[in-house]
Amino acid sequence: MSIDNHTEHVEFEDPGVPDHRPRKADVDDKADKRAERQTAFLFGLSIVGTLIAVVGYFAIDLGEDVESIQRFTMVLGLGIFLAMIGIGLGAIHWAKTLMRDHEMVEERHEMRSSDEAREGAIQDLKDGVVDSGLGGPKRRTLLKGSLITALAIAPLSVLVPQIGSMGGDWNVSKFRHTMWTAGTRLARDPDGTPIKASDVTIGSVFHVIPEGLNDLEHHLIEEKAKAVVLLIRLDPKDLNVQPGREDWSFDGIVAYSKICTHVGCPVALYEQQTHHLLCPCHQSTFDVANGAKVVFGPAKRPLPQLPIAVDDDGYIVAQRDFEEPVGPSFWERLQGDDSTAEEVDH
Numbered sequence: 001m002s003i004d005n006h007t008e009h010v011e012f013e014d015p016g017v018p019d020h021r022p023r024k025a026d027v028d029d030k031a032d033k034r035a036e037r038q039t040a041f042l043f044g045l046s047i048v049g050t051l052i053a054v055v056g057y058f059a060i061d062l063g064e065d066v067e068s069i070q071r072f073t074m075v076l077g078l079g080i081f082l083a084m085i086g087i088g089l090g091a092i093h094w095a096k097t098l099m100r101d102h103e104m105v106e107e108r109h110e111m112r113s114s115d116e117a118r119e120g121a122i123q124d125l126k127d128g129v130v131d132s133g134l135g136g137p138k139r140r141t142l143l144k145g146s147l148i149t150a151l152a153i154a155p156l157s158v159l160v161p162q163i164g165s166m167g168g169d170w171n172v173s174k175f176r177h178t179m180w181t182a183g184t185r186l187a188r189d190p191d192g193t194p195i196k197a198s199d200v201t202i203g204s205v206f207h208v209i210p211e212g213l214n215d216l217e218h219h220l221i222e223e224k225a226k227a228v229v230l231l232i233r234l235d236p237k238d239l240n241v242q243p244g245r246e247d248w249s250f251d252g253i254v255a256y257s258k259i260c261t262h263v264g265c266p267v268a269l270y271e272q273q274t275h276h277l278l279c280p281c282h283q284s285t286f287d288v289a290n291g292a293k294v295v296f297g298p299a300k301r302p303l304p305q306l307p308i309a310v311d312d313d314g315y316i317v318a319q320r321d322f323e324e325p326v327g328p329s330f331w332e333r334l335q336g337d338d339s340t341a342e343e344v345d346h
């Protein structure tokens, strides 16, 4: 038996491209002008967006409450959005309505184009400059001016906030303390029910918030972001209690900040066998059995530990607040700066 490997080639007629239909702006001067004005409007929108971002950055008072931060980021975001979308839509509208509209056929050729093709490409570029109205006899000065202005100032919408924040005074004390205090019960996130030591079986993990946090005013919701904790129970014989922290855990139950010390993502993946906690953002790995020390990844310090105890009713409570700032090591480094250290202490 033989298998016929030959493939049959079916010939068909090249249908070619459909007839070219000129656009309105190609045949009507009024439509051409209208399209030009529309494009300039979009570039103008970009200019307005940049101004909103820059003026908003300086004009809006950034308070300590969530509402003012939301207002600030909303105005900044709106400005940057308009700055970028205006340029993008303007360029698309320009290309679709005003730039030369003729079909081209490009034959396949060798990797290196012939000298002729190269000269042709250069000529096409020059023609493109003429067609776009940036050069040649039909100079579109309105378009040119608005585009150049929009392009020139658009980076300001991003750069001004960046540069401004570099020299700003950070109120570090806000980040140094969380709402954990002596006797605050550890409660399940998100329903807020307190946790008994007997609820925590070996190998289990609880996502924890301070009891009562859910009843706080909306503007204090930022407290939750700082106070989130992971509660984990290990077999006590696997737990290497760190020097000076002999009474910070209870029968193998330990509590660590959930905020990664790299750049602040929530650490959430616990591997029971190795006792490793993994941060999904950049794979920093912390060893819960050894003081949550970093065993892999870009984080530079262990997760801060929350000292815990058990109250008379059997509920797990905090002994006090964390002894170091939670979150990225940035805050820790600031303590080395005298001026900032003063701010931290007050």
Ligand code: FES
Pocket (backbone or CB within 6 Å): 260, 261, 262, 263, 264, 265, 279, 280, 281, 282, 283, 284, 297, 298, 299
């Ligand atoms: S934020 Fe956790 S590893 Fe980067």
